[in-house]
Amino acid sequence: MKKLLSFVLFFLVGSTLYAGGYRVSIQGQKQLAMGHTGVAVISSAESVFFNPASISFLDGKMNFSLGVSGVIAETRYENKEFGDVNNTESGLATPFNFYATYKANDWLSFGLGVYTPYGSSVEWEKDWSGSHLVNDIDLKAIFVQPTIAVKISDKLSIGGGPIYVNGSVNFNKNLNRSLVDINGNRTNVTVEQKSISAWGYTLGVMIKPIEKLNIGFNYRSKVIMQAENGDADFENVPESLPNNLSDGKFDAELPLPAEITMGLSYEFCDKFLFAFDYNFAQWSEYEALVVEFDNDAGVSTSPRNYKDAETFRFGLQYEAHKKVTVRTGVYFDQSPVQDGYFAPETPRNDSVGYTAGLSFKVNDKLSIDASFLYLHFEEIDNSYDHYQESGQNAPFEGTYKSSVIAPGIGLSYKL
């Protein structure tokens, strides 16, 4: 039991933001290795996430998949005018996934998925030059998705299920650019809430119009994470400050946007599988980060003005050997962050993901899946222009460059 507990804790360490916004596209080692395609791929229990309809077509009575990636993300910030240089602390985040499917009869299948599609963990040097926007942030969300799929015909299935989300937030920033106590310690606030619950759902359709070609469609609803009565902890507040900045409570909400994915997969030359996914994420939902405090800090509104974002994913799989399957992929991920809204709490611009991986079949039932992701970002000059102090705009500008790598490992088991 003790071993199990530490195992679970290990997986809950956190998830680093690395795709557009705070979406973390690592929901299955096999599919990640193929550019995180999968809406039209029938391969393993990972389909519970990628397209719940497709579990109808899985071989075997039961399928299990378990995986974890170690994400190392780092961002560098430089400002030439002032000579400022900062790097985010490179911690290790571990998005994980667990999927199970069960074929009750020829037309009815059930599934369960537990995964972490959203998260952000960015830690800048305390009191760095952008500390009035963020010192550090840690968002976590675990999705639990019971699933049901119905095979309508040999060419068509539908599936879906409710999603229960449990999340937490911890966010620290300095109150403004210059308020300090008499010893020069910056006045800052930490907002924290654990165990935020929310609900959403997913729906999928799988079509097999001709042999070797699959077409898939998946819709994932938006989920609004609402922090209510979270803890707001104010530090280094000057005692005589006329404003009441005593510790109190806060309310805030963060949208996890709806996502539409459609794509196809095609088998060719016996041993090859090609897959293409198109994602459309309705990030325009995220207009502003509004935090309401119950003291004189009042309502803090940080405009975000995200735009909807698209991702194009390409994946290839090759059965190299009866025991070894190799995979690779590439994807083009558009950032939802617009120019002038580039905040260091989500310092992400467009990126290209390169993926690779392989599965090794230990026996007919068990295989080991390895994956690797390298996410490439161009360096970008951008700014956050919507911070104000005493009615004056104070843009926060600089050159950013991020780099992300994520090796992962998983197990698949088929009964």
Place this chain on the structure above:
Amino acid sequence: MKNIKYIAIMALGLIACEPELDNSIEDAGFYSAGTADFSKFVSVGNSLTAGYADGTVYLEGQKYSYPNILADKFSHVGGGSFTQPLVSDNIGGLVLSGTQIPGFDTRLVLTGDPLGPDNLAGTPTTEVSDILTGPFNNVSAPGAKSFHLLSDTYGNISGVQTGTANPYFVRMASSPSATMLGDAVAQDPTFFSLWIGNNDILSFATSGGVGVDQLGNPNPATHGPNDITDPTLFHGTYDALLSGLTANGAKGVVMNLPSVTSIPFFTYVDHNPVPLDAATAGFLNSASAYGAYNAGIQGAFAYLVANTPLTQEMADAEIAKRTIVFSESANNALVIMDESLTDLTGINPALISMRQATAADLILLTTGPLIGTLAVEGDPTTTIGVAVPLNDSQVLTENEVSMVANAQTAYNNSISMLAAANDDVILVDVKTSMEQLANGGLSSNGVTITDVYATGGGFSLDGVHPTARGYAFISNIILERINEEFNATIPVTNTGNYPTTYID
């Protein structure tokens, strides 16, 4: 399990690639020092160089001294380390042999409800007799006048009580007979900054002009602490300072001297803050109050015109100046003593040299809280500023303002001339920049600083010295000049990130 996690992190860390910019500011040659060499930067001056703020030197203030800010930016272009004679605490003030030195109080902070400036509660811990081991790049002593930088008694602890030494220099002097210039030059600077001369007028001005204008007396030995330094003495001293600092070929910047009218210590308190109702104004104007004085000076001047070379015109002018009139208004002018007026006490001892203030008289910041209080408790006829005139030490009168301005102009001419004569030295016109503070303020990086006391952001609570943000603005003005004149590309500082006044 724990070990496995660490091993995993380490293994992943090995293959992680740190993001690097194509053109990083940490690349050699990204910024240029131009024709200057910042490897050994030495800064010489007074309180403004020491990072003095809120009436004292404290650690936070030293961190934000303008040369320390400059040195941080110089580090991008080959600047070396920059050491300062740090004090012991954030309380401020000084102790000598365990006893607080009078006049060296704790720092001013905003405190109380409603918020107002007051000395921070606490006991100073910076012991002057704990002599620090140098050398220090920041050779500055709050209170130093130009000629003090050449004095070989200025760092001798035995002179602290008598006033021939400066406790701030005593702490850092290389020996009791060291001079400030000597300690600076001994470090063989490649680049220097010199901002001196402010106290040559300011100590006179902040004392309300109780000292003497030493115009024409070039002997520093006979200058009192509150006197205006003779411009000839200043010129010779400044020449010696510049010659010393540039002797080994160092380049440098020199700052000129701002006007007292740019400083809230002299501009925050109005000359006419007295609200009166009709009855009180009427009483004050009556023969039982100032009416008697007004009648008295008429008589006295009539006597003088009749019996001395004084003309009727001159008499009329002074009568007009000295006639004291109040009205039902919120803006009656204060009554002040003015030693430049004709002494009439020989004719009538009641006719003291007083008049009502005008906008040309500068009421000191420290006088503000006294106005309207009673000189004699419980006696409403002793209201300070109305019934009891403000004394010489509470006001810088128009005449004294012009003495200060004349000396300032002379000093600034010397600074300009001597800087222009040396190709290695550039002048930074801080005077003109600081005039902006009273004229809309200075803005950058989303902040504006003005000369408004306590809330303007530019001046600390002593009303004379800048805040950290003020020093950051000054640093940028200096950096821009260095970049311009020495062909350098040194980054500037983000003024928005610097604190202003501190709240307890």
